[in-house]
Amino acid sequence: MSRLSVRRVTWRALRARRSALARLCGWSLVESLPALLAGLLVARAVDEGFLAGRLLNGLAWLGALAVAVLVGAAATGRTYRSLGAVVEPFRDDVAAQVVRGALREATRAGGRPDSAAVTRLTHQMEIIRDTFAGLLMVTRGFLFSAGAALLGLLALAPVVAALAAAPLVAGLAVFLAALPSMVAHQRAYVRAGERLGQSAAAALAGHRDVLACGAQARVTADVERRVSAQAAAERTLARMAAIRSLSLGIGGWLPLVVLLVAAPWLVERGLTAGAVLGALIYVSTGLQPALHTLVQGLGGGGLRYAVTLENILRAYPVTDGPRPPAPITRAPHPPTGPVGRSPAVEVRELTFGYGPRARPVLRNFSLTLAEGEHLAVVGPSGAGKSTLAALLAGLVPPQTGTVHLAGAAVADAEPSALGGLRVLVPQEAYVFTGSLADNLRYLRPDADDNTLEATLDALGARPLATRLGGLAAPVVPALLSTGERQLIAAVRAWLAPAPLVILDEATCHLDPTAEATVEDAFARRPGSLVVIAHRISSALRADRMLVLDGDEPVLGTHRELMAHSATYRMLVGCWDDPGVPSWAASARRG
Structure with missing residues (x-):
């Protein structure tokens, strides 16, 4: 039976909670309503209202946008309720796997207690829960928000959608190309932290022996080396933020520049002023925030999730085959007392x-x-x-x-x-x-x-x-x-x-x-x-x-x-x- 990877474990967790995931997607679809309608309604308000001298018409179109925003805000609260139905059971499953693995290792013949299990069950488990929830939210947010914005751009003018989508795809490509390197640096950071915890725990547990042997300098140097290694790994990880900034510049800000430069050309070919303004709104309030959230979420919490779960699966692997339940035997119950008298x-x-x-x-x-x-x-x-x-x-x-x-x-x-x-x-x-x-x-x-x-x-x-x-x-x-x-x-x-x-x-x-x-x-x-x-x-x-x-x-x-x-x-x-x-x-x- 093969060990399951992070991707397969995550996919299996999502499949096991399909109904909760479907509810999350349904409310996300409603939540993306403002992203879908914002540019279109603003374009109508400008072209058919304010520029045409019809103030009430313009205000009516903006009022429709306000209603869409309220509906989307109400759906946002529902998405967080649906999120818990997916995240909390998954966190419980991973925690149970850690406990089972630690107990199995500690109680097998020749086994030994795993001092890192406490770190996995506390700090790393909280990382998995929080980052898994964040990963779901940023992914579905990008898919629905960016998808709604692109649909809105297509409704305005296909050429505008093409001008905005090209830099967006380029920015995503830059980020995805750098993602494996980010994962490697995140992995080094997590393992450095775990090695530091093990070194510090050993030093504290054996402090009397260290003093008796006069090994304070050597033990201190070892712990200091672990601290320095973790600090170096964290600094390297922080430098990867430059890659995220580059991808955001290409995919988030470049579409705005392209649309502004191409605006005269678009107007000459019949695009109205309201449509140009609507396109800018789709990019600035739809595509750009969605990409920013995705890049920051995957580049931060997503990396921590992948590496931390990988670390746990490496220590306590999950296999393809079903784990047989432990036999539980109920001891017989003795009589409950005299007949006709209520039990205590x-x-x-x-x-x-x-x-x-x-x-x-x-x-x-x-x-x-x-x-x-x-x-x-x-x-x-x-x-x-x-x-x-x-x-x-x-x-x-x-x-x-x-x-x-x-x-x-x-x-x-x-x-x-x-x-x-x-x-x-x-x-x-x-x-x-x-x-x-x-x-x-x-x-x-x-x-x-x-x-x-x-x-x-x-x-x-x-x-x-x-x-x-x-x-x-x-x-x-x-x-x-x-x-x-x-x-x-x-x-x-x-x-x-x-x-x-x-x-x-x-x-x-x-x-x-x-x-x-x-x-x-x-x-x-x-x-x-x-x-x-x-x-x-x-x-x-x-x-x-x-x-x-x-x-x-x-x-x-x-x-x-x-x-x-x-x-x-x-x-x-x-x-x-x-x-x-x-x-x-x-x-x-x-």
């Missing part, structure tokens, strides 16, 4: 993404959590764990699907009613200035002092309360550590009357012993518990685990997931042995 959480066909064109974080996701059940949600950063917590809590609405808590639809619940169904404790715990008792009673104002004291003991917060001076002691949030604020928020949540508690990494700043004490207390609390886990020991205390890793979620017990989920085995720290390690078993007993 019921999620049906949930889909959510950050933006209408973004890849969904969760797609057609379903989950049932029995009353009293303890669920841990695990997965790599960015997999959607906190998003799921926010959806369960009703903080964000799903795009499709439903969430029910204790039989009540979250979407229909009033905020006061929703507060009685669940309590969410985020990673950044909120503690306000006031007494410790006021902070703890925030969600349960009727709790007496004995209840507060017992809860402090249950969650291991007695030493903190003693240090502060008891329940009546003032609390100053700025004087508390992050872990102390989390502990106060945990006690407050434990006291809440809501039957469901969601801990979104709410104990990440506690030490493992304190975290185990808090989570054990919540496990004994009446009601259900969902923990967004940041330590595998936290997940092992749950009845079931939900693994989110960007593909289909996998649900099951520890033993089931060790057999069915490679992501879970990686998080546990055991890729090959599906048995439970001794430290994991002891953590689960704890």
Whole structure:
């Protein structure tokens, strides 16, 4: 199977989104209406209106041009909406290719982590998205605007169209002839930047060894050489702007000169003054801006797009053959609770993404959590764990699907009613200035002092309360550590009357012993518990685990997931042995 080139990858991306591309072209056609009519309407306004002594006729023709401009402006907004439907999915596809390639290289036998993958996934990925969008806009802008202007010139007089088109074609030829050299210089610039990033990363990672060996001068010289190479590549790339200026002079300004010089000759052969003025308008407001946008777009963003995507495809090639999907196995779901009783959480066909064109974080996701059940949600950063917590809590609405808590639809619940169904404790715990008792009673104002004291003991917060001076002691949030604020928020949540508690990494700043004490207390609390886990020991205390890793979620017990989920085995720290390690078993007993 052959590797796909930049051209073929781009063409395949466009073909995969033909409907969105067709909408973009349709609105671009409407947007080019002023470019098509400007010269004709101005010619009519001059010849049939102002020069003929008919002021109202001239103003009417200009009014028609104003209407065309308004229609084109409205279509411009639509083109940008259509653009997102083409660009964002393509960006997601390339990002997924980078992640898959980096993980494959890092986890294969004899593989090693690729330090340049971070650059490709951040800086270079943003370059691809922005330049791909710019490339589409300038290309379709030139095709429709220049095409409309040439059609208008033909309608005025074919000889005028020929006089304007000849220098335009010559300017384009100069630019296209220099394009391969521009690509080569852009490629050198990108690779110089990548080599500089690798050199700097190696120097920073091994700075202690560098100092111990006394190699500061050599390492500094190496980094300085990489900096100089990148600067030289950037200066060479900047000098290529002269080629762009030459092509713009030939294709954009020379047609104006030709028309002005040929104007007397054209008038002698019957061309009216309005037609000459209309032709100049077509060149100055149609052909010239379209060529300028194309040359600057291809010579700037287009080069960055081609070279950056080429760099990514060189590191993580895409082949012609289809990539077989990774086998995903769903762990069996245990019974949801006693017959006739509503489950604590019921999620049906949930889909959510950050933006209408973004890849969904969760797609057609379903989950049932029995009353009293303890669920841990695990997965790599960015997999959607906190998003799921926010959806369960009703903080964000799903795009499709439903969430029910204790039989009540979250979407229909009033905020006061929703507060009685669940309590969410985020990673950044909120503690306000006031007494410790006021902070703890925030969600349960009727709790007496004995209840507060017992809860402090249950969650291991007695030493903190003693240090502060008891329940009546003032609390100053700025004087508390992050872990102390989390502990106060945990006690407050434990006291809440809501039957469901969601801990979104709410104990990440506690030490493992304190975290185990808090989570054990919540496990004994009446009601259900969902923990967004940041330590595998936290997940092992749950009845079931939900693994989110960007593909289909996998649900099951520890033993089931060790057999069915490679992501879970990686998080546990055991890729090959599906048995439970001794430290994991002891953590689960704890």
